[in-house]
Amino acid sequence: MTENDSPRIGFACAYTPLPLIRAAGFIPYRILPIGDWPDQAGQMLHDNLCPHVKRILDRAMADDLPDLAGMVFVNSCDAMRRMMDAWKQIRPKDKTVMIDLPATAEPLSIDFLAGEFRRLVEVLSQWSGYDILADRIKSSMEQYDLLASRLRNLHNMNQRGMLSGGSGRMQAIYNQAATQQVEALIADLDRLISELTAAQPMKEAVPVFMFGNILPDPAAFDLIESCGARVAGDDFCTGARLFGAYETQVAIKNDAEDVFHDLARRVLTRPPCARTFDPAAPMRIAEDVVDLALACNAKGVIGHTVKFCDPYLARVPVVREALTAAGLPFLMLEGDCTLRSMEQQRTRIEAFIEMLC
Amino acid sequence: MMKQYFDDMVAGIARKINDDPESRSPRKVYALEVARLGSRLYSGDGGVAWCGVTAPFDLLNAMGVTSCFVEFIGAMLAATGMADAYIDEAAHAGYAGDTCTYHRGVIGAMRMGLMPEPDFLIATSVPCTGGLAVMETIARHFKKDLFVLNVPQRETDESVKYLADQIRAMVSFVEDHTGRSLDQEKLQQAIDHTNEARALCEEAYFLARAVPSPADGRILSNFGVVMALLMGTSAGVEVARTYRDRFKEMVDSGQGGIADEKLRLLWIQNRIQFKNPLIDILEATFGASVVCEELNDITWDPIDPAAPFESMARRAISIPFNGDVNRRIAHLQKLAREYRIHGAINPCNWGCRQGTGARGLIAEGLKQIGVPVLNLEVDCIDSRNFALGQMQTRLEAFTEMLSG
Numbered sequence: 001m002t003e004n005d006s007p008r009i010g011f012a013c014a015y016t017p018l019p020l021i022r023a024a025g026f027i028p029y030r031i032l033p034i035g036d037w038p039d040q041a042g043q044m045l046h047d048n049l050c051p052h053v054k055r056i057l058d059r060a061m062a063d064d065l066p067d068l069a070g071m072v073f074v075n076s077c078d079a080m081r082r083m084m085d086a087w088k089q090i091r092p093k094d095k096t097v098m099i100d101l102p103a104t105a106e107p108l109s110i111d112f113l114a115g116e117f118r119r120l121v122e123v124l125s126q127w128s129g130y131d132i133l134a135d136r137i138k139s140s141m142e143q144y145d146l147l148a149s150r151l152r153n154l155h156n157m158n159q160r161g162m163l164s165g166g167s168g169r170m171q172a173i174y175n176q177a178a179t180q181q182v183e184a185l186i187a188d189l190d191r192l193i194s195e196l197t198a199a200q201p202m203k204e205a206v207p208v209f210m211f212g213n214i215l216p217d218p219a220a221f222d223l224i225e226s227c228g229a230r231v232a233g234d235d236f237c238t239g240a241r242l243f244g245a246y247e248t249q250v251a252i253k254n255d256a257e258d259v260f261h262d263l264a265r266r267v268l269t270r271p272p273c274a275r276t277f278d279p280a281a282p283m284r285i286a287e288d289v290v291d292l293a294l295a296c297n298a299k300g301v302i303g304h305t306v307k308f309c310d311p312y313l314a315r316v317p318v319v320r321e322a323l324t325a326a327g328l329p330f331l332m333l334e335g336d337c338t339l340r341s342m343e344q345q346r347t348r349i350e351a352f353i354e355m356l357c
Numbered sequence: 358m359m360k361q362y363f364d365d366m367v368a369g370i371a372r373k374i375n376d377d378p379e380s381r382s383p384r385k386v387y388a389l390e391v392a393r394l395g396s397r398l399y400s401g402d403g404g405v406a407w408c409g410v411t412a413p414f415d416l417l418n419a420m421g422v423t424s425c426f427v428e429f430i431g432a433m434l435a436a437t438g439m440a441d442a443y444i445d446e447a448a449h450a451g452y453a454g455d456t457c458t459y460h461r462g463v464i465g466a467m468r469m470g471l472m473p474e475p476d477f478l479i480a481t482s483v484p485c486t487g488g489l490a491v492m493e494t495i496a497r498h499f500k501k502d503l504f505v506l507n508v509p510q511r512e513t514d515e516s517v518k519y520l521a522d523q524i525r526a527m528v529s530f531v532e533d534h535t536g537r538s539l540d541q542e543k544l545q546q547a548i549d550h551t552n553e554a555r556a557l558c559e560e561a562y563f564l565a566r567a568v569p570s571p572a573d574g575r576i577l578s579n580f581g582v583v584m585a586l587l588m589g590t591s592a593g594v595e596v597a598r599t600y601r602d603r604f605k606e607m608v609d610s611g612q613g614g615i616a617d618e619k620l621r622l623l624w625i626q627n628r629i630q631f632k633n634p635l636i637d638i639l640e641a642t643f644g645a646s647v648v649c650e651e652l653n654d655i656t657w658d659p660i661d662p663a664a665p666f667e668s669m670a671r672r673a674i675s676i677p678f679n680g681d682v683n684r685r686i687a688h689l690q691k692l693a694r695e696y697r698i699h700g701a702i703n704p705c706n707w708g709c710r711q712g713t714g715a716r717g718l719i720a721e722g723l724k725q726i727g728v729p730v731l732n733l734e735v736d737c738i739d740s741r742n743f744a745l746g747q748m749q750t751r752l753e754a755f756t757e758m759l760s761g
């Protein structure tokens with residue numbers, strides 16, 4: 001069996017510790033809520049549950065998944081817990097494990113998460129049938145650090161107009177990075193980067209910053225850019241955030257315990273989504289969004305969240321206040337992980353971008 | 358305004374009990390203590406902490422802090438028929454209608470100055486994601502310090518140690534904010550009170566299982582979740598004792614909570630907090646009595662004085678809303694068997710991802726032991742979406758099916 005044939009482990013949350021899955025010999029495979037399947041999950045879960053979770057379950061119920069050696073869930077929110085409950089019902093034979101994820105990053109929580117990662121490695125070890133040694137985890141982390149730096153390069157090149165296809169193409173690359181074998185992908189990205197030498201002439205477009213949770217469909221970014229905007233920066237769970245824990249210059253330690261702690265610290269302190277916060281700076285997400293928007297010289301901000309996402313719904317009003325105070329116009333979109341829901345809001349997007357011109 | 362409301366409530370109940378000692382029912386004693394807590398929260402003196410549902414209230418009581426979970430405000434606004442204006446205020450401020458109205462009511466009350474300013478806040482990650490977010494919002498609004506207790510999903514030695522260590526850190530946080538150290542004698546006293554109240558509640562719940570049950574659909578409404586606030590106090594012991602004594606009398610004399618108990622129902626998760634006639638209809642028309650509520654149970658061991666923080670950690674982890682749904686289903690099945698339940702009602706509070714998210718799985722789990730579940734589409738706080746006629750029809754069909 002070649003490395004490319006390695007069995008896959010499914011995951012759905014950007015807090016999943018990908019290097020541990022890879023170190024166990026599996027390919028982490030993000031189950032993205034892209035596609036058109038019959039709505040079946042609604043029979044098990046209430047109408048008011050996050051469409052990200054429901055679409056993933058619809059995919060599973062439609063059997064539109066590669067072979068999976070197991071599923072790693074993360075306790076990132078109520079909806080994610082309910083997803084694991086439902087998953088066990090619809091695919092009772094699947095091996096599953098849930099990692100408990102603290103909402104804050106003080107030392108006690110980092111210690112606890114390190115313990116959770118140790119437990120995950122034990123579980124993965126049982127699933128794969130061999131011991132997962134510290135040096136293997138370390139080299140897997142190094143691979144993800146490399147991947148993150150390649151993605152950062154590409155992101156910067158896209159901002160300089162060097163990536164034809166723009167942000168939609170960049171999103172397609174993030175999707176590849178979330179589903180493909182890391183080592184092979186690094187080689188592909190190196191090739192791509194070496195080919196992208198000359199900056200393309202930049203189209204006249206209004207720079208906007210986008211943030212939110214789940215927006216994996218490249219066509220959604222194409223849609224925004226087709227309305228006259230350029231996505232000058234973005235912060236999504238389905239984008240750079242998945243690799244944020246690996247964008248670090250800190251050398252990886254050798255000892256297994258240190259590796260777990262290092263990874264736990266990286267994961268809990270990486271640029272957060274709304275479900276993780278610093279109690280010492282409540283709702284700092286608002287200032288973070290403003291800072292990121294200003295850093296990329298955006299003229300306006302577009303938020304996009306899937307419906308029924310408590311972590312975001314509860315924080316968007318404060319983000320709106322902070323953006324208003326900073327003089328940054330804000331458009332908030334809600335979707336259900338289908339392009340259809342984005343298309344329905346095209347007129348609002350066009351009007352917003354026109355207003356920024 | 359609210360201080361006056363609670364003060365009047367305290368005075369009114371105390372007067373009634375004083376004038377007619379015979380009228381001293383468990384529910385009155387309970388309501389008196391809840392009103393006293395409300396009055397303290399709004400009095401503005403002493404330390405006040407807004408908390409999450411699974412905070413160790415007995416420990417906070419031992420430290421002289423008036424503490425309460427924020428959802429209490431949402432429920433209180435609904436019970437007094439005032440919630441609408443505050444929910445609307447939250448909507449005007451951009452809080453989406455798809456989130457839990459307990460929390461939107463709280464946000465509205467905070468923005469309109471109806472929420473007492475806390476000295477500090479203690480959030481808990483259980484039971485729900487929305488609960489953490491509202492605490493973060495309140496901390497920012499009042500510019501007060503926030504402490505977070507991350508309650509793990511599973512009970513293991515590591516997870517108990519993690520939460521116990523956080524509780525220890527919480528004690529230091531509270532000491533820093535109140536300027537008072539945790540007094541070991543007061544802690545011991547609080548533990549004694551908690552353990553006594555716990556044992557009395559356990560007895561009361563055991564008695565409530567009798568056929569006919571001494572409980573009707575109102576007497577234990579919201580009881581388990583609110584009793585957590587009174588833990589560690591002599592008032593909590595008194596409330597629990599009153600329930601135990603009254604239930605014992607009733608069971609000994611074969612008296613039921615309702616006149617002719619035909620059907621015994623289990624209420625899942627939230628009560629509908631605004632005034633509504635569903636319980637009356639169930640009892641009067643169908644002889645159906647809600648004899649049990651999901652959180653009216655003791656799921657934890659007595660607090661061990663030698664390791665109190667570990668015990669409190671285990672208690673927080675043990676709440677049935679924590680962990681995966683199978684754990685919750687097993688608990689509901691246990692209650693259904695113990696109380697000889699015929700059917701269950703799940704109000705599926707709109708906006709509660711934690712609870713309603715799993716309603717299909719819960720219904721399936723109870724069906725496996727022969728207990729049908731009626732899922733209602735309702736918002737437990739916002740009365741404006743309440744369609745009585747429709748509910749009545751569904752209750753009728755459900756009870757007919759159970760009787761058949």
Ligand code: SF4
Nearest residue numbers: 050052077079213309
């Ligand atoms: S989108 Fe929001 S609700 Fe859905 S899984 Fe992510 S954090 Fe949870």
Ligand code: SF4
Nearest residue numbers: 457459484485709711
């Ligand atoms: S109803 Fe649900 S979302 Fe609302 S406070 Fe209770 S557990 Fe949280």
